[in-house]
Amino acid sequence: MRNTISARRLGAASMALIAALTLAACGNDDPENTAEPSSAQSADAPDTHSNEEVGLTVTGQWAKAADSGMTAAFGTIANDSDEPVTITGVDSPASEDMQLHETVTGENGTSTMQEKEGGFTIQPGEELNLEPGGNHLMFMDLSCSLLAGDDIDLTLQTEDGHGMSFEAPIRDYQGAQENYDPSAEESGSVEDGEDHSGHGTEGTDHSEGDMEGMDHSEHGGSSESSMDMGMGDPAQDSLPSCSE
Amino acid sequence: MTADRKGPGSGRKNLLTRRNALIGGATATAGAAAAVGIDTVRRGGLPGGGGNPQVEDASSTAPLAEARVGFHGERQAGVVTPAPAYGNFIAVDLREDVGRADLRRMLKVLSADAADLAEGLPPIADQEPELTEIPANLTVTVGFGERVFDVVDPSAKPGWLKPLPAFEQIDRLREEYSDGDLLLQICSDDRMTLAHAQRLLLKGLRGFGTVRWVQEGFRNASGSLKEGTTMRNLFGQVDGTINPTTEDSSMDDVVYGLMDGLEPWAPGGTSLVIRRIHMNLDTWDEADAPGREDAVGRKLSNGAPLTGEREEDPADLSATTPLGFHVIADYAHIRRATATTPQERILRRPYNYDLPVSAAGGLAGKGADSGGVSESGLIFASYQADPVKQFLPIQRRLAELDMLNMWTVPIGSCVFAIPPGCSPGGFVGDFLFEG
Ligand code: HEM
């Protein structure tokens, strides 16, 4: 009995997952593709039309909630084409400054993230894992809050001038603490496009206060309020939601 | 599967590898296990099995590894679903300042995570993705207290959604087991799975509220009761004989309000009353079998009514002894609980509890709601379309007269609306946001 149900349900869940991806062609000059609707919400119409165009499939994508400063997005990007694809950049309405980051282990054993020079090249049939503690898409300076339960648009730029947009669900997350670099925030250096390589050391900065949960930001769900880090003016730190 | 979700560390890949490894191991050693005999396997372990108590026996067939109950549907799972061995009930108090948009986000996350967990997939950002591998019939059922309606859609709030009236004669309610704004009922046949699912879901709720209380319950282990056997409670009674069933229309009628005289608060929705009832096993020990059977009106051996032979025999409430007394006493639990109208029925799906005690000794006295060498009772979970029409009259009668009150004390009480289930694109309660 139960097995019958679950087999059916599994199918439905898979469909939903595929449908949750918006794979639309953006930033290219092909008029046909720009005209394509990119409805992310329709649960019954998996939209994978841009596969051929860009050759990429994104799965398991998500972004870490934050109400100011820096944060990151993750997921798996597969190259379904028979050519190598190089991702050279990423855009999001939530941050003017977005970077492709890698995490490297320094001589003293600490891991540090830095901009990935030359971008990420994915060989045909291979996939790129973006995950906490590893490669990721970095929001360098949020212009609005990423709140858990909302989705954020991201667009990957490829070397050949194509773009691929998708929505990433946002979740509260206690790891991926390399996203916060007090020195960068204090000096305000994030704003003015300095070199950010080597900005921040994994797990050195964030407070334990978060473990209590229930932060005090105006918007429930963004437990990464930097208030807990004891820096800056709380009122100033919580940006309005990106979805408003 | 194209839709495999990769959590941090690409959990799913590891899961598949591990599962294959397990299956492989079982096949390789099955012959040996048969030859040596199960007893030997259990006692001594096998060469190759390693004899390591941390490693599963070669004879294990892992029947629960693939046992799933889907999350999506018109009704939420976890109500008419056969009750798994473990059931935890968690009430959450929502933050003072929580708004409509916040609750929408909260329910989206909760529903997405619950759906993944039910499928045995790691939800987004699950940091222990391997612990989702074995759903073991995991269900997550969400209930709404008044606050959810007040914030999201006051016009949809069912009239019955408020605390039950106090039952002065019997109640000794404690704050820490009563009320709440949001309910999670999480059930699974694997306590590991449940612990991880609970933590993951509560992590997702951190930004929206605080845990008010947790009630942890258990029933017989999966695989230990023969098919068709009714559970027993810690009094040793067969508990759950008279219940609506999905084999006829009674479940739909009673739980989902499809019968005349009842109305569902939303199609596919129902309600949950949880009464936490302490059972004083020390004073129960003082009662001998005839007294115990008399108190309920059923036999301890097989749950048959005192007027019958088998559990399924209907109780004859009019039968009398040669002396003219009712065979099923006037104060017997089943006489008092018997429905007096067709609507006045409930789905009972209780879990037992048995809390650890320390520095315990002696005997708990009559009327005590703790003490003795154990602290046990029932998480009495009752589902019905309308608690005021269906549950309340039964509880009123039992409060007035029920021999079981000699040994039982209600110490917690709450009422929640159970919203309908949701479709894969939606979330629990989404229909309340449409207006
Ligand atoms: C610790 C507390 C309780 C214990 C130990 C207990 C035990 C039992 C037992 C042994 C039976 C007979 C077998 C069966 O049909 O399941 C029974 C029946 C029943 N109980 Fe309880 N019960 C408790 C509390 C309650 C409460 C609080 C209610 C509702 C307000 C309730 C409602 C019923 C109903 C409706 C029946 C079936 C009556 C019939 O039609 O024969 N019980 N209970």
Ligand SMILES: [Cu+2]
């Ligand atoms: Cu980074």
